[in-house]
Structures are given as C-alpha cells and as structure tokens.
Amino acid sequence: MWGRSPILRGLATIILFLSLEVVSILLIANDSVFQRVKISGALMYFKSSISSATSDVRYYFGLKEKNEILLNENQQLREQLSKYKTKAEMADTLEGFSSVNPDFTYIPAKIISNSTNKLNNYIIINRGRRHGVQKDMGVISPVGVVGVVSSVSDNYSYIISFLNINQSVSARIEPSGAFGPLSWEGRSSDYATLTQVPYHIRVSVGDTVFTSGFSTLYPPDVPLGTIRRSSVIMGTHHSFQVKLFQNFNSLRYVSVVVNNKKEELNQFIQENEVKR
Amino acid sequence: MKLRGSILISFFSLLLVQIILSGLVDFGPLLFIAVYPLFIFTLPINTPVNKILLWAFAMGIAVDYFTNSIMGLNTSALLIMALFQPLIFKAVSRKGDLENQIRPGLAQLGFTKFALYALIMLVIHHVFFSMVESMGFTHFIYNLPRLFISIAVNTFLIILVEYGLFYKLMR
Incomplete structure (x- = not known):
C-alpha cells in the first residue's frame, strides 16, 4: 500500500522524519539545560501566539454583535443630541419649554x-x-x-x-x-x-x-x-x-x-x- | 544480503573512525569533527528515504552515545541531512548513476563530483548542527568561523577516509 502512491509514501517519509526529529530534540532537551530553556521558551512563544490568534478570531466573530450595539447606541445619542440642540435653540426664546420635539x-x-x-x-x-x-x-x-x-x-x-x-x-x-x-x-x-x-x-x-x-x-x-x-x-x-x-x-x-x-x-x- | 553486509561494515567502521577522531583527540572549541555523515552519503543509490532516515537515526544515536556529546544533537542534524540526501544526489549525479544500486563513493562518482556532493551535504549538516546547538540563529554569526573551519576540515577528512578505507576495497 505504501509503495503504490507517491503521495502516501512522501507523507510516510515526512511523518517518520518528524517523529525521529522530535525524538532527538526531546533527547537534547533531556540532556542539556541550555537547549531545554531555549526549547521551552520557543514552545511558550508558540503557545502564546496561538492563544492570541484564537482570541483575535473570537473578537472578529463578536464584531457583528458589537456593531449592532454601537449602532443602536449611536442612534440614541444622536436623537438626544438633536433634542438638546433644539432645546438650546429654544432656550432664549421660550423659557421653560419642556416637551421638545427634536428636529x-x-x-x-x-x-x-x-x-x-x-x-x-x-x-x-x-x-x-x-x-x-x-x-x-x-x-x-x-x-x-x-x-x-x-x-x-x-x-x-x-x-x-x-x-x-x-x-x-x-x-x-x-x-x-x-x-x-x-x-x-x-x-x-x-x-x-x-x-x-x-x-x-x-x-x-x-x-x-x-x-x-x-x-x-x-x-x-x-x-x-x-x-x-x-x-x-x-x-x-x-x-x-x-x-x-x-x-x-x-x-x-x-x-x-x-x-x-x-x-x-x-x-x-x-x-x-x-x-x- | 551482500548489500546489507557492506552497509553494516561501513556503519561500524565509520562509527569507529568518528569515535577515535573526536574522542581521543581534542581539537579545541573551533572545530568539531564529523566524519560519520559519510555513512549517509554513501548509502546505496535507490535506498528508500525511510530507510535512510532510520539509518541516520541509528548512526546519530550511536555517535551521540559514544562521543559524549549532547544526546540527540548529532542525530537531529544527521536526520535533516538524510532527508536532503536523495535530492542533492540527484542534483550532483548524472542521470545514468541513478539506475543501478551502486555505492556512490569516490571511485564511482569521481573526485570532483564526490567532493562537491560531500561539501553540499556537510554544509547542510553543519548549519543545522550549529542551529540545533544554539537553538536558533542568535549565535549564528559567532558560530561562523567555527562552521567554516569545521566544514573545510571535515570535507578534507571525509575525502581522506573515503580514499583510505573504501576506495580500493570497493573497487
């Protein structure tokens, strides 16, 4: 089966290579302090970059909801602003005009x-x-x-x-x-x-x-x-x-x-x- | 069977040469001796890559164990080199060389081609060796003199060993 397809054969080679390489790097990490520190540092970096990427993705998928919330808030603020503007314009002419209809x-x-x-x-x-x-x-x-x-x-x-x-x-x-x-x-x-x-x-x-x-x-x-x-x-x-x-x-x-x-x-x- | 026998002979003889050269003689910090890659170069043509990788692993582990280096250091560099072996050989050799199951040694390739082949493979091996040793490119510049000296000396040694041990034997 392995001999027939070149893709499968290549895949098997790569898997074999990676597993042997991982074994040898584990041996290195086991044997020498300097390399162990370096390797764990690289692993930490990898881990943190992956977690930051996932949080970015999560943030992106939350954007739609956030957009709608902001939209509604914007609308409310705009209506309030319009109300206050009208109020301010009215203020000099009509004292105590309370129920203002915004423009x-x-x-x-x-x-x-x-x-x-x-x-x-x-x-x-x-x-x-x-x-x-x-x-x-x-x-x-x-x-x-x-x-x-x-x-x-x-x-x-x-x-x-x-x-x-x-x-x-x-x-x-x-x-x-x-x-x-x-x-x-x-x-x-x-x-x-x-x-x-x-x-x-x-x-x-x-x-x-x-x-x-x-x-x-x-x-x-x-x-x-x-x-x-x-x-x-x-x-x-x-x-x-x-x-x-x-x-x-x-x-x-x-x-x-x-x-x-x-x-x-x-x-x-x-x-x-x-x-x- | 005869093929496996010759592979085993070259495995043990190169292991022995490596142990003797790097264990018994101290060359200082600017030079590390690596003769054992010769074993991977000269595996018979058309050996499947998987087999080359397994041989490289065995060779690397043996060298690491017997020469008191960091366990796994030579292994990882040799594995990477072994992965490139068929590719480099294809680039260096003539087309006809790929057909039969010969041992691609000095006698079969000729001096120029063998030297080129050995040099390219050793560069790969040594670069990855120093990378794994310092885990990254941070000390790469400081390692350069060591790298150049080692590559030159090892290429010379490998051609010497190949000439002395196998040239006449395999002819």
Whole structure:
C-alpha cells in the first residue's frame, strides 16, 4: 500500500522524519539545560501566539454583535443630541419649554445591496414603510451622506446613492463657511466635486467639508470629506475636488434621517410662494 | 544480503573512525569533527528515504552515545541531512548513476563530483548542527568561523577516509 502512491509514501517519509526529529530534540532537551530553556521558551512563544490568534478570531466573530450595539447606541445619542440642540435653540426664546420635539430622528438600517461601479448607483436597505421610512428622506452614515430614499416597500427601501450623477448635497466648507453643491462626477467613488464657491473666498487644501443643513434632507454638520485640489472655472468660481470620508465599498450600516418638521416647513414655503 | 553486509561494515567502521577522531583527540572549541555523515552519503543509490532516515537515526544515536556529546544533537542534524540526501544526489549525479544500486563513493562518482556532493551535504549538516546547538540563529554569526573551519576540515577528512578505507576495497 505504501509503495503504490507517491503521495502516501512522501507523507510516510515526512511523518517518520518528524517523529525521529522530535525524538532527538526531546533527547537534547533531556540532556542539556541550555537547549531545554531555549526549547521551552520557543514552545511558550508558540503557545502564546496561538492563544492570541484564537482570541483575535473570537473578537472578529463578536464584531457583528458589537456593531449592532454601537449602532443602536449611536442612534440614541444622536436623537438626544438633536433634542438638546433644539432645546438650546429654544432656550432664549421660550423659557421653560419642556416637551421638545427634536428636529431630526434617525432610523438605523443595514445595507442589503449596494453598487459603486455604475453612473447611477442604488442601495437597498432593510428598513421600509413599517419602520417609518418614507419617500424623499435622506440617508446618512457617521462620515458622510449616503443618498435619498427613492421608493419604499413594507420592509425595504430603495435609495438613490450619493454616487449618482444626478445627486447633489448642499455642502459647507469649514472654517470659511462658504457653501455650494457637492456632487459626484461619475469617476472614482472616493472623490466628489464641490462647485459654485465664489472666487474671493479663501479655501485651503485639507479644509473639511460638512453638510450645510440648508435642505430638509440632511441634518447640518455631517462631515463629508476634505478638500484636495481646486481649480477656477470661468475666472469667477472655485471648483474643488473633495476626498470623501465615506468609503462606499465598505458601507454596511446607515441611518435614515427623519425630519420631524419637514411637513411644516414645506407647507410654510408653499404658502409664502402662493402669496407671492 | 551482500548489500546489507557492506552497509553494516561501513556503519561500524565509520562509527569507529568518528569515535577515535573526536574522542581521543581534542581539537579545541573551533572545530568539531564529523566524519560519520559519510555513512549517509554513501548509502546505496535507490535506498528508500525511510530507510535512510532510520539509518541516520541509528548512526546519530550511536555517535551521540559514544562521543559524549549532547544526546540527540548529532542525530537531529544527521536526520535533516538524510532527508536532503536523495535530492542533492540527484542534483550532483548524472542521470545514468541513478539506475543501478551502486555505492556512490569516490571511485564511482569521481573526485570532483564526490567532493562537491560531500561539501553540499556537510554544509547542510553543519548549519543545522550549529542551529540545533544554539537553538536558533542568535549565535549564528559567532558560530561562523567555527562552521567554516569545521566544514573545510571535515570535507578534507571525509575525502581522506573515503580514499583510505573504501576506495580500493570497493573497487
């Protein structure tokens, strides 16, 4: 049997070699103190590296659970923050206004399908009408804008990704405060373009870009990216290439933004337009 | 049967030579004598690797026992060398040499090839020997002079022993 298969024969040779070698090394360890110390040191190192590797693996498999816990915590914190912000704004005008309705609340969601390699990219998340998602709500992640809800089913929502050449976000540059639309040009998923910033405004490379909060879709001060390169268009406007913080390829968890005062605001705008 | 007999003869004669050289003469710390690898070099061609390993184990244990070295030190180095033996022999020899069951000695291979073969095998043996002795590469640099001197002297001794003991006997 051993003679027939070369693989089995090789295996037998290796096993024989290893066992003989182990025997001789055991003999060495038995015989000499120096080698014994060295060998036990090497064994300890081996043991500790294996145990650290297993703990790494265990940690990795626990990450999913941890992520969900963090997600929920983030959402709660964000809602609290929004509440406090509104409270602070109210504080000068309305003393003792206790039951505050926050401007923005968030629905955490998980991405089910995502694309980044097309000109019009779409995302599907696992939250829908039943969870309170409606059409035309914004979707953000902690480090950027993700997109706008385009259609909703009971349990799923279809999002037009920010990586879509028809999308733009109103963005503000810190510290100069200038703002303009940030849109994706359809090339790399890491870069977007910020245009229509007047030429006289001084902006330097590395400045951070945030959402401006001028739309009902996104809350203000969501970090978007940093300025990387600028060019001048027609001698009157800056155009900036912005390196996005968001890596759309590794995006897993997002939050749907619920603007609680959207109806009121829209109605107000409509009334005024009608009057005019 | 005749083959086994010649293997046994070479086993015991080399063991004896090794014991005499390393036990009775003190060469100082810069040189360790290892003539016994010659036994593994000159095992007949086409000996299965398993058999070579077992012979190497026996030889190593015997040398370790009789020369008062650390028990197992020569054995482990010789085992590693034995594992490489067929490979090195294939690289050194002509194709026709592999066909028949000859003893690959000085007379059969010719001086140049035998010296090259012995040198490569001894380098493997000595490097692993010093590695096992210091358990790692930490003292490797300090061991280098010792390694070079030992390899040179042992190659010379092995060619001498091969010439003196087996050259005419086996012809």
